[in-house]
Amino acid sequence: MHDSIAAIRTSVRYIRSSPSRLQKFRSCVEKEKIDYKGGLVLDVQTRWNSTYLMLDVALKFEKAFTRYEDEDDKFLSYFNEKENGKKRIGPPPTSTDWQAASVFVKFLSTFYEITLKFSGTLHVTSNNFYHEICEVQAILSDLAASNDDFLSSMATSMKGKYDKWAI
Structure with a gap:
């Protein structure tokens, strides 16, 4: 797995882990005037199709994530905490991480569409x-x-x- 995916996954996990965080994120979405009605999706790390869906949705909210980082004081410290005895991947997603996620989505979209055809x-x-x-x-x-x-x-x-x- 790429560190960019891990940084985005950690951000999504942090926001989805609390109703107040989710509400604050929705506020950031409104402030950024993002016109997407869906919610954040957390992937299953061993399933590439769920990682594709997580990244595809997260990219739509990139500006909201950036704003959220500025509005939540605890967000940055979350990346430095330990999880299962290991330090989380940090820092939060950078512009380079978002560019890498865009490449992943482009790469995986074709495979996702073909998989839907096979499974349907x-x-x-x-x-x-x-x-x-x-x-x-x-x-x-x-x-x-x-x-x-x-x-x-x-x-x-x-x-x-x-x-x-x-x-």
């Missing part, structure tokens, strides 16, 4: 989804050749697993 069908057959399987291969190949080192590394790792599965 009772009888998955290769002739029905050949195009999607080829699309995954093409996307992984393109991303593996990317100039972004992190994205390229992630895609190369996934492509290795895909190639092993496809054989």
